[in-house]
Amino acid sequence: MRRVAALIAFLVTTSASAMTMADYVAALESIRALDAPAARTQAQLLLGAGVESPAGRFTADGALLHEVMADPKKAQAHLDATIAALRARMPSASAPTDPRLLEKLRAEESVAPIKPGGEIKTMPADEKSFEDAGNSLDKALKWVEKKLDKASDWFDRWWPKQKEKEDETKVRGTSPRWLVTIIVIAILIVLGILAFEVVRRSRAAVPETDVVTSDPIESRRDEDPLSRGANEWERYAEKLAAAGRTREAIRAWFHAVLVTLYAAGILHFKKGRTNWEYISMLPPDVAWRGEFITMTRRFETEWYGHTESTTEALDDAAEGARRILDVVRRKAAA
Secondary structure (H helix, E strand, O other): OHHHHHHHHHHHHOOOOEEEHHHHHHHHHHHHHOOHHHHHHHHHHHOOOEEEEOOEEEEOOHHHHHHHHHOOOOOHHHHHHHHHHHHHHOOOOOOOOOHHHHHHHHHHHOOOOOOOOOOOOOOOHHHHHHHHHHHHHHHHHHHHHHHHHHHHHHHHHHOOOOHHHHHHHHHHOOOHHHHHHHHHHHHHHHHHHHHHHHHHHHHHHOOOOOOOOOOHHHHHHHOOHHHOOHHHHHHHHHHHHHOOOHHHHHHHHHHHHHHHHHHHOOOOOOOOOOHHHHHHHOOOOOOOHHHHHHHHHHHHHHHHHOOOOOHHHHHHHHHHHHHHHHHHHHHHHO
């Protein structure tokens, strides 16, 4: 409470100078925690105060403060969304470096010197490659021969032992062992051909489909409303919704509305400007101003307050965006 009182005194005595981003967030948090009369008083004191941010100086959100002065309880959701948005834009403080830890890491990375003495026997690269290939081939042939011998022995146990058949085999010049080997090789060739055909057909049967993936580079582009046109944002929102990325689809619909308002000259883009500052710049006689306030509150609640969004929230955001886009485009065409 002492910090809040000091902040109020600072606003009263130095209304012309700008406060820091941290002080502005602290003032909004204190408004959130105070009772209704005290919250109205502090909101009134905060009206017109300047705030210094990394993106430049801006004025305290008049629309939010007037909403607090009207009904602090109803303005709590708006306060939470604004505080979360401001905290996301505040630069994070880097942790202090530890000199001892850095020295330890450097010592672990250093390579020990090679001890003198000793002899390393080497052979030409080509000769070594040929020797390795020959050893591998020899091992493979021995393995195949061993398996064929086992299969031949197994067949021999079931082979007819009659003298006549043995004599007939000898007359023909082919021993039972070699006959079994030929049969096994033929079976392996047939199995190999069947396996190859199955793999080829399975690959040909896989349909080519467009898959929407979360690319980090694409995510950075999604943060900037000016990275796409309004029609592109609408098509992108529909693709995100089809892929089940409802939260990102809500943001895409909101960006489509912002880009349309920029193009129509109703709003003017400025880096670091909050969504509620854009609302405060809208004339009060704009017919869709209330719809835009509702859409902005829904977007900030879903984007900063939830990790996942429902299809009902997406449907509401899409319907509100289409209504605003239709009105603005029809007026621009007329």
